[in-house]
Amino acid sequence: MSIQxxxxxxxxxxxxxxxxxxxxxIAIATHLALCPSCRRRLDFMEHxxxxxxxxxxxxxxxxxxxxxxxxxxxxxxxxxxxxPAKPAVPTGDAVIPEPLRSYLGGDLADLKWKALGRGAYHxxxxxxxxxxxxxxxxxxAGKPVPEHSHGGRELTLVxxxxxxxxxxxxxxxxxxxxxxxxxxxPVATPDEDCICxxxxxxxxxxRSLLVRLVQPMxxx
Amino acid sequence: xxxAVGQNKDIEAFEALFRHYGPRxxxxxxxxxxxxxxAEELMQETMLAVWNKAHQFDPARGNVSSWIFTIARNLxxxxxxxxxxxxxxxxxxxxxxxxxxxxxxxxxxxQEADRLRRAMETLPAEQLELLKLxxxxxxxxxxxxxxxxxxxxxxxSRIRLAFAKLRAALEERA
Numbered sequence: 438m439s440i441q442x443x444x445x446x447x448x449x450x451x452x453x454x455x456x457x458x459x460x461x462x463i464a465i466a467t468h469l470a471l472c473p474s475c476r477r478r479l480d481f482m483e484h485x486x487x488x489x490x491x492x493x494x495x496x497x498x499x500x501x502x503x504x505x506x507x508x509x510x511x512x513x514x515x516x517x518x519x520x521p522a523k524p525a526v527p528t529g530d531a532v533i534p535e536p537l538r539s540y541l542g543g544d545l546a547d548l549k550w551k552a553l554g555r556g557a558y559h560x561x562x563x564x565x566x567x568x569x570x571x572x573x574x575x576x577x578a579g580k581p582v583p584e585h586s587h588g589g590r591e592l593t594l595v596x597x598x599x600x601x602x603x604x605x606x607x608x609x610x611x612x613x614x615x616x617x618x619x620x621x622x623p624v625a626t627p628d629e630d631c632i633c634x635x636x637x638x639x640x641x642x643x644r645s646l647l648v649r650l651v652q653p654m655x656x657x
Numbered sequence: 658x659x660x661a662v663g664q665n666k667d668i669e670a671f672e673a674l675f676r677h678y679g680p681r682x683x684x685x686x687x688x689x690x691x692x693x694x695x696a697e698e699l700m701q702e703t704m705l706a707v708w709n710k711a712h713q714f715d716p717a718r719g720n721v722s723s724w725i726f727t728i729a730r731n732l733x734x735x736x737x738x739x740x741x742x743x744x745x746x747x748x749x750x751x752x753x754x755x756x757x758x759x760x761x762x763x764x765x766x767x768q769e770a771d772r773l774r775r776a777m778e779t780l781p782a783e784q785l786e787l788l789k790l791x792x793x794x795x796x797x798x799x800x801x802x803x804x805x806x807x808x809x810x811x812x813x814s815r816i817r818l819a820f821a822k823l824r825a826a827l828e829e830r831a
Contacts, residue, residue, distance in 0.1 A: 455734045487723030534751035
């Protein structure tokens, strides 16, 4: 299995530069956990960031600044005491990679799904940014994600199963990046339910009247 | 030099690093800080983290400037965005490990880094400007597009072109 749909340069640069809000970053970091080739691209961009640091200025450090630094080196606790304790690595196979698994509070078997109608389920994932809405979606095998357009960017990362959108097939690890110009129609493939992470920057506008009526109540 | 700091807590080696990177990190922080004091404080925090984590630095995985850049970037996110920066965890059982041996990674040392910088310096001005704004100004690309009066599609394609050029320059190994 290899990943076919990757992070765009534009989005990866935002993540590398530290400009990307938390919600989008969950999708990017979770794709990175599954995709060695995008990790190499990230590494490349972080090197570009480092070289940017080399290029930026040539003024020398003043002595006062160094004296202040030196004073902090000698009065601190030893470095080993500052290391945060690493949480124990869970054993066994996990389906959902970090960082998403911690946001969900557990792996696939531990999740508490909420019904979305027509056999679909979702779980909202709270973040501290205000520009994104982040959810895990479970779309029944062979069924479409309720038709929608969106007010901006939408990222969809497949974690289990797969979906078809037009000519493209998205499987585990694949990331679909859509914008407001696209009217797209993802459909879960018939073999199994599709579980994916969906991040949007505006509430989804579902076309179906019924879904639109319950949308405020469900908070999606 | 960083190895001397990590292994021996060599304060002279650290002073040399500080005198080189301190002003650069301060300039980086100053793009967002309200005053010079705030930028100085964040620079000191960054360099303190460099001192404390120097033993974790792995020269096989990168060079000093990119390592310091990532530390500064993460501290800047903490300070100004007040939100988490989700990151992958290489010790996670669901993590898919690297598929090429580490000997093939692109950055074995200063040589590659110098080549990357030379390639950056020869980018068309509008592409370099965009990278500078992205790395330094902590603004979304749509905000940058608005500021420069460009359509978002142009911003995206300039970023794509810039990285295609940089990657090509690194692949032409001398």
